[in-house]
Amino acid sequence: MADTRERRERRTKRSEAAFQEACGFFPGGVNSPVRSWKSVGGAPFFVARGKGALLTDVDGNRYVDFVGSWGPLILGHCHSAVVTAIRKQARNGSSFGAPTELESRLAALVRKAFPSIERLRFVSSGTEACMHAVRVARGFTGREKIVKFAGCYHGASDAMLVQAGSGVATFGLPDSAGVPASAAAHTLTAPFNDLAAVRALLQANPGQVAAIIVEPVVGNAGVLLPAEGFLQGLATCAKEAGALLICDEVMTGFRVAWGGAQEVFGITPDLTTLGKILGGGLPCAAYGGRAEIMERVAPLGPVYQAGTLSGNPLAIAAGLATLKELRRPGVYERLESISRSVAGTLLEAAQAAGWGERVCVNRMGSMFTLFFCPGPVTDYAGAKRADAGLYARFFRAMLEGGVYLPPSQFEAAFTNLAMDEAIVKRVRNAARAAFASLPNQCSG
Numbered sequence: 001m002a003d004t005r006e007r008r009e010r011r012t013k014r015s016e017a018a019f020q021e022a023c024g025f026f027p028g029g030v031n032s033p034v035r036s037w038k039s040v041g042g043a044p045f046f047v048a049r050g051k052g053a054l055l056t057d058v059d060g061n062r063y064v065d066f067v068g069s070w071g072p073l074i075l076g077h078c079h080s081a082v083v084t085a086i087r088k089q090a091r092n093g094s095s096f097g098a099p100t101e102l103e104s105r106l107a108a109l110v111r112k113a114f115p116s117i118e119r120l121r122f123v124s125s126g127t128e129a130c131m132h133a134v135r136v137a138r139g140f141t142g143r144e145k146i147v148k149f150a151g152c153y154h155g156a157s158d159a160m161l162v163q164a165g166s167g168v169a170t171f172g173l174p175d176s177a178g179v180p181a182s183a184a185a186h187t188l189t190a191p192f193n194d195l196a197a198v199r200a201l202l203q204a205n206p207g208q209v210a211a212i213i214v215e216p217v218v219g220n221a222g223v224l225l226p227a228e229g230f231l232q233g234l235a236t237c238a239k240e241a242g243a244l245l246i247c248d249e250v251m252t253g254f255r256v257a258w259g260g261a262q263e264v265f266g267i268t269p270d271l272t273t274l275g276k277i278l279g280g281g282l283p284c285a286a287y288g289g290r291a292e293i294m295e296r297v298a299p300l301g302p303v304y305q306a307g308t309l310s311g312n313p314l315a316i317a318a319g320l321a322t323l324k325e326l327r328r329p330g331v332y333e334r335l336e337s338i339s340r341s342v343a344g345t346l347l348e349a350a351q352a353a354g355w356g357e358r359v360c361v362n363r364m365g366s367m368f369t370l371f372f373c374p375g376p377v378t379d380y381a382g383a384k385r386a387d388a389g390l391y392a393r394f395f396r397a398m399l400e401g402g403v404y405l406p407p408s409q410f411e412a413a414f415t416n417l418a419m420d421e422a423i424v425k426r427v428r429n430a431a432r433a434a435f436a437s438l439p440n441q442c443s444g
């Protein structure tokens with residue numbers, strides 16, 4: 001781990017060779033676009049292992065990890081309870097394509113955390129969860145249109161890749177090529193936090209909107225917080241229009257609270273999607289909601305959805321172990337305290353280097369984004385005001401200081417339960433050096 005006393009250039013030889021080789025196999029050398037570091041420059045490091053709050057790359061460099069596999073690793077890497085649970089289950093088999101009692105045990109915990117979920121289905125990714133939740137909403141209402149928000153990302157299915165966030169925003173793609181106009185035509189978009197725009201869309205499409213889907217706390221435009229009354233307003237608009245409200249809690253579920261954003265903001269969506277933390281680092285996601293809606297899903301009803309590895313025992317075991325740790329008293333208070341400390345440290349370092357007025361932090365619990373623009377940032381248009389070039393320089397400078405932030409201005413950073421004040425000290429040292437290294441004027 002580089003620190004101020006013995007700062008040395010990061011060694012990158014083996015990662016560069018690995019990246020070279022990977023580019024011969026995968027588009028952009030990666031299996032998911034945001035991992036390419038295309039928007040922040042330089043070749044991505046290749047990970048050798050993670051432990052607690054730290055990642056070690058194949059060249060032996062160690063980093064405080066604020067990506068946490070994009071959210072799932074809320075306990076930190078290689079938590080003993082999770083490793084034990086996976087090992088134990090692996091000795092009984094990895095996959096059966098048949099029901100196991102484990103699935104009902106995890107479902108019971110989900111229902112405890114999310115009372116709005118009366119019935120659910122496990123799937124293997126957030127993309128599947130959102131895609132199927134939209135299909136169920138269409139099947140239940142008999143309507144085709146969906147309202148989503150610019151900068152929100154609900155996975156990589158056709159209907160959702162319209163003004164999406166995350167990697168689509170990172171690479172400045174207007175939308176995705178290959179999505180038939182007919183698929184995108186049914187997806188209407190509004191600015192996040194703009195209830196009037198939602199009402200106008202519903203009035204212009206009477207009786208046609210199946211659902212409004214929203215990240216209740218946005219993570220994929222960078223973090224955006226819902227304005228006072230916005231989420232409650234969405235629920236009212238949806239109800240008045242005969243549409244369903246889908247809360248995409250793939251990122252916020254078990255992250256911002258045990259019961260996700262719907263617990264924090266006191267809303268009751270018709271459908272909810274979950275993922276990331278639900279699988280504790282293994283592929284597990286879910287969609288669910290009111291029983292009368294979910295009973296439309298095959299084999300009970302006419303809405304089809306299936307998956308070879310849905311409810312996979314290894315992933316369920318990792319998820320159960322993770323959620324059990326999150327139920328321990330004081331966990332979310334600890335997460336809040338360390339997250340406040342980290343965000344405060346970044347802002348103090350910015351202030352000390354004369355950047356205090358030129359950056360802002362949006363944070364909800366243990367997810368946050370440092371935007372390189374003055375605040376407030378309340379929607380995607382605001383997030384796009386941030387200087388992505390400066391963010392890229394800051395990202396690379398923090399990397400030299402042994403801190404791994406998300407390789408995109410349009411992503412959320414995550415703290416985890418393996419972080420402590422010693423980690424905050426490392427972040428402070430790295431951030432002071434990183435802000436000091438930035439040019440005082442232009443971006444890039």
Ligand code: KE4
Nearest residue numbers: 032070125126127153154155166220250251
């Ligand atoms: P996955 O298909 O990646 O498991 O989940 C899609 C998804 C759905 N909903 C929300 C709110 C999400 O944040 C995501 C996935 N998030 C991105 C990062 N912001 C995953 C990282 C990646 O694409 O590699």
